[in-house]
Amino acid sequence: MAENRPTPPDVDRVAASRAAVAARRARAAVKNQIAEGKRTALEVLAAATDSPEGVEGRLRVTEFLISIPAIGVTKMHRIMEKLEISPSKRLGGLGKHQRDRLRDFLTTRTAARRMDSSAKLVVLAGPTAVGKGTVAAHIRQHYPDVHLSVSATTRAPRPGEIEGVSYFFVDDAEFDRMVEAGELLEWATVHNAYRYGTPRGPVTGAVSEGHSVLLEIDIQGARSVRRAMPEARLVFLLPPSWDELVRRLIGRGTEAPAEQARRLETAKLELAAQGEFDYRVVNHDVGEAAREVVDLMNLRPAPLLP
Ligand SMILES: Nc1ncnc2c1ncn2[C@@H]1O[C@H](COP(=O)(O)OP(=O)(O)OP(=O)(O)O)[C@@H](O)[C@H]1O
């Protein structure tokens, strides 16, 4: 028995390897935060500058760049070369000039992606029952060039909803796996009930092929997309009036009165967030609201069918 007990050097080795695993996990968490838009690359670089031995400072510049949406391995190598940074460098080990070049690169990239006049990624958000789903369905039907992102959700399908078209319906374990694997561009618990998330691959794939993509998601999700892909245009859909919003929610009849009351409370907070958005569209008429959203993508509608 006694001879099986770890000797002091073994204890040190075990402790060191546990610390290494914990540090690796902490670095992976930071990379996921950048990839999911929970923190911007500039924020992480600032943290690494403040604390070069902290988790951000220990991140290799190569891994840091790859975690930024739309930067792959080839692009990363080109950027490293252009910035004259060796692949072995960690963020905390950059010299002042290298750090300045990296910061300038990130700032310019963010500004350039925001200024692109033909928005490739448009996020439609707004309070409950304002008509986001109805406007998105109109766009799906009338503007076939727009790719509509299909979200994953842990809620059960409603009658008529189709797997892979309305949503990807997944259980909690699968949603956890998607989050852990960094497969979601953003995710949120909506109305304090179920989790919803945007699969990253189809969105970044379609955008990099030059297609326009529409996300119909809640306000927390819109904020995350703004951080992950600052070039996205954020549209806030407004009701013509508060009374009309209440009428639409009650008229839809899909929530019990207690849930309706809870959603209306949240709606007040959500309406207060409209200033964070790039555009505001009032949903008086579904077709007009859809056209205003699609106009941001510089697309033409499909010809009317006879
Ligand atoms: N322009 C409009 N005029 C009149 N009614 C509308 C209009 N747009 C949507 N509606 C109606 O309002 C109700 C809510 O619409 P919808 O379900 O699309 O809202 P939503 O914003 O997606 O809601 P949630 O976030 O709760 O899922 C529906 O009954 C829909 O038919």
Ligand SMILES: Nc1nc2c(ncn2[C@@H]2O[C@H](COP(=O)(O)O)[C@@H](O)[C@H]2O)c(=O)[nH]1
């Ligand atoms: N943050 C995200 N919100 C999403 C996503 N997909 C949908 N939603 C929002 O959830 C509510 C409820 O939708 P419902 O279909 O259950 O009525 C609605 O406000 C959607 O906009 C997502 O991927 N991410």
